[in-house]
Amino acid sequence: MAIGLLSGQPTGRLCNMTVDSDTDSMSSAMNTPPSPLSATNGPTSQARPFIWEFVPLCDLYSVAHLILLPSSLRLMSALVPQHGETAPNGISNGQHQPRFMDILAALGLGAVSSVQNGISIFTAILPWTDGYVSRSDFLHLRLQDFPFPISKIQDCLGPLRRYKACRLPLSRSEDDLATLLESAAAVIQWGDLDSSVSILSLQRHLLDLTHELRCRLHDAPWLVPHPIARKRVALIRGRPNLTAGGPIYRAARALGLDLVIVDDQGHWLQPDTEENRMHREAFLPTDMTEDDGVVDRIVASLRRYPLPIHGVFTVSDNFFVTCARVAAALGLPSNPVSAFEISVDKHRSRLLQDSPGQTARVSSVEELDALLAAATPTFTPTYPLIVKPTKGWSSECVSKVSNPTDLAAAVRKATARHGSAAVIEPFFDGPEIDANFVLLDGEVLFSEIADEPPCDADAAGASVEATFSPEALTMPSALPEDEQRVVRETLPGLLAKAGFRTGVFHVEARVVNSRCRYRRDGGGGDGEDGILDLAPKESLGELLTNEPACKLVEINARPPGYRVSVPVRHTYGVDYFAVHMLAAVGDKERLRLAARPFAFSSSPSITTHDSSHDSGLPSRAPGAQYWSRLVYVPAPAAGVVRWRSGMSPCEELKRRRPDLRERIVVAVDYCAPGDRVAMYTDGARTYVAHLLVCSRVSRRDAIRVGEEVLREIRVDVDE
Template identity: 30%
Template sequence: MASENISLPMDCAMVDILYASKNDGSRQLYSFSWRANAAYELFVVQSVDLVITPMMDGPRGQHTPELSWPRDLRSRLELGNGKSIPNIRAFLDEALQEDHTPPSIGVKLIIPTVNGYVAQSNIIEERLHGCPYVGSAVGFLQPGELVKNFSLPAPRPNQDKGVSIPQLYSLLIAAIGGIKSTISGSESPWEVLGSLENEFKNRLGLQFLLPEPIPRRRVGLVRCKDDRMSNELLLYLNIDLVIFDAPGHFMEDPHGHSAHLRASFHAIDLNPDDGFVQRLYLAARDLHLDGIITRFDPLLEKVAQVAELLQLPSAAPSAFAVATNKYLARMALPEDDQLQDQVRCVKTKYDLEQPLRITYPVVVKPTQGRSSFGVVKVMDESELLEAVDRAASFIVGCGGEINIHPDVMIEPYVDGPEVDINIAMWDGEVLFFDVSDNAPTAADLHKEGESGRKDFQEGLFMYPSHLPDSEQTLVCQYIQDCILRMGFRTGTFHCEARVRGSSMRYVRQNGSGIIDLEKNPAATGIQPSIFLIEINCRPPGYFGLYATTWNYGVDLWGLHFLCCINDESRFRALSVPFLNGAQHHSAVLLVMPEKGGILRSEDPGARLRREKPELAACVPLYRNFFEIGQRVTSPEEVETSFTAIVVVESKGERSDLIRVVEELKVEWTPVIE
């Protein structure tokens, strides 16, 4: 590396220092230049721009100072899985050892401006995911620790180096996080750090250092999925995870790959029968829990009953009973009488009145279930009877030797763009919401007289929604009213709805299979209204969860847990989205097999990283649910499965996102024999 001729801003301090790498012990002379950025109102942190430039002529005599480090540098939480623990020295070591063009590196140090307790110790990494100009970002924080404020001295140009060196040491030791910028050959590191300051203001304007201590809490999670980032998050929130799940679960083995993420494991029969509440209560009563929770819909009401028995925070079980039953939820809504009169609930097709007084098309769905399995649009009586049979065959649980089946709801089919809505609410106040577009399903695209599938199985969600802000606000207000009517005041909710009379409609683009929202001329003069599909009183699934987290900076999984321990201060603090709204266009692609059989194709993600790295870079998260040689369930079965779920991100326009999604659809199409 060689030195550069870089013009320094007027308000910079600078000093030449020998830096010894901890990794290989090498000593190199560097020029360290830094400047403090403005302190913003209501921020708990301030940034300092640091530019480090290697000097080509080596050490300058015996009096050149060497950067020395204290033993007790702050470092981030150790997860216990073999990862190194980054501190400011490790962060700089890694940054300086990379190849750079130009050789100078630009670093933004994050300095606390208040005394406060850490609400979430990985907040810097999480909020800076996918950020422009960022090569890497890391926080040096422990969950719940007390951080002391640091008063930044005003740098003075050409000040005495004897003054500058202690100032530099103090800055490095006080930093609670570091951001290494990306610099192209034509850019000045100061210019890049200046642009990055705009993102600092956009992303870190939340109160993640709180005035009151954050004690360690113990929360019971009933039914735990192997979702690594969600399970790790609880450690960052100073929460010990107590797992209740079936024997043989991956968390049961104390030496398993994720055992370090839980405090204890308790085997329990998860069948949602009449004895479940007593089983869970007996398993949990002596564990000194501060909260108990689940994201598994069939158990939400029963876990709330156990929370009541344990005198732990929870919404009323009666509210969960309504929300998890699609028929009871429909009857609780402020719909017009004409629509309510067309809704029916039956156990089997034999409960339907004769003759059938039904106006087609209608939607048939299990009143309890998962995803959109068993939900279909039917056009006539023969399809109706078949669909009711199929929906009623869904198994919710087992009562002794008898399977527990859901009731079946029949309701009118309502047209209009479908959206998913996430809401975080405390005491009736909506603190955060986002809206995403649910692309048309086979049922939506089906025309009368056509053959083929008529199910509502989702295939693609796009963030943020392309609907106008007025319609998104209307959706949020309507959903908030529905949630309150069901008896909830606080929590995280994942909801689905349609916008009737929307100003937008889905149109197939000429010459391609791409379908997207465009202006709807037929809606001119029509007042849009909202038709609720369902309210899930929990966060979205893992992949939709992180699509929202990375787009807006709000992690609904963490809020779900903070709600169950009644931690209002952290719930409010961590519900603050990015100042500028959604940071990019993203999507969740769900890959459903066209047939059942044996999977013959390899992991598409691994292949793309080898053959198409630019396309692979658009996929920050994915999961394949089958491996080569395994049998893939047929989409015709009542309980089927996706072959993969893929999160896609694009820094371009929505059209660019759709183009990438279409390419990934081809890449992720499984070979099944």
């Protein structure tokens, strides 16, 4: 039968072979008696035969696939061309060392020698048009967690460099292939296939590989049409360690942004070492004491720097307003200072979406008592309610109050944190979500919603001591599409009301009157077994006549923390830290490009059937390459951390459970042996690690693996 590889609309067929239908393996089809040409003597006779194909991928890219066959395989005499030329079907007789082999070797791409026994596959990425490199590690970003093994990605373009597209008319010669490889923006070497693979399996493999590339690169430009000016951006408050700061430093380097760090004397990035110079251009030691003079001190440090500063940014919550004031003083791009002042004050941000009498602000228990005893009350508490510091983060000192007796204790706890007042607000009963938005001049370029399962304080009988510390995060959201639409319409409106126009924003909210609730399923209904996830409400008593609504919890005018930003980058292909820095320097064109997610549809292409679709909930959200579950690992006790196995908890888990290792995308330990940990830090759970797991099967499968990871990880603490 005739087998055609890589169908679609390629320039030519990858391969048309006539093979026996009962023996369709590559070795069976090709290991025929040698033709007279295959008996040629000399060293060049051992060159590997190959097949190649030029494939238009989408409007932005084409690709050239090259398949190197083992030298032991013999091509059928009917297909072998004469004198070392390439046949019209793209098959070489392998009688000489073609120039493209030297190009692959120069790129450092694997073993392309004649002794290779497997089938080697290479793909050249070829943008259709000329341009300048928006981000040098673009392909690494877009190919994260590719479902087929990648041996190496060889980038051929540096940051901001010019790329010239190849425009040769294809005659399907070896010289054309060599020219395409030389013109490639990048070349990928995939994991070798066994030589016994069937032709049909190779066909499916190449079709799936091409489909994956199309979904990752479609509508995602690598290049801009005009030169990109090199800019310098200052990070106000460097990160505490390389784990937390690495994604920022790497993104800056790939974007061609020179990074200057402003922080206290003695910061780990201050020493002028070779390693530190990889992460930043300069370090400006500055007194960062949070007083009335901190803005002037930062401005003075930046003005003393001999090179121009084009933007400033921070990811430290307590420096949002300071950073905005620095930008205003230097005439640099930023949202208004007033917008940040609203976002960092939880009482003022609550008033963006408030009803009279729902919310109060008090500075002490005495002020609370006076408020409640007023002859004309302006605040009428309705239980349960929430008490939290007006200035705070990470669920610190946030309390759920279910009765008047606990209200004073909650206010006392909240006002003791950061010396701030306490805000008293309604408790919104409904699924909690994290929603992230990328805005450009008020336009939403990208948004995604993730689900937070219930925490301790969500329980009906939770005490005032229960915490709102997150336990996990699942993305994409399983809320019904109409409820997600309400979220995407409500929250950007509140951001605009606060005054925000451009940047990335991490917003926490709840959906009230949702048609879903959390329950355990598959093991015992609402019992201890089964998977805990959102599911449609079943009883008529649970279905409310009120329309679903999105209620704001808080606004964070920054990317989510690196624990969440990195999973979003893996799941959707959007790097929030890159967006954040491009907004800071006012690079609107590249900001728009950085907000392009993957182009996967809601139905996984190389997966089994999505069981979550049968539940009436949405399947994988458009853009997501898989379902993912972020798992937070809390300290099991207060004490000293020990690594009894000699390995960190995450590494020990992966060694002990290789089945789970295959599903773990990211694993980060926070503690080293000898570190002291508490079970709670400032009223929130203390975490010692986090892991991201993924599933291309279903959301339920991702949650199941995440829960198993949490059960299986071993954290040793000597109490």
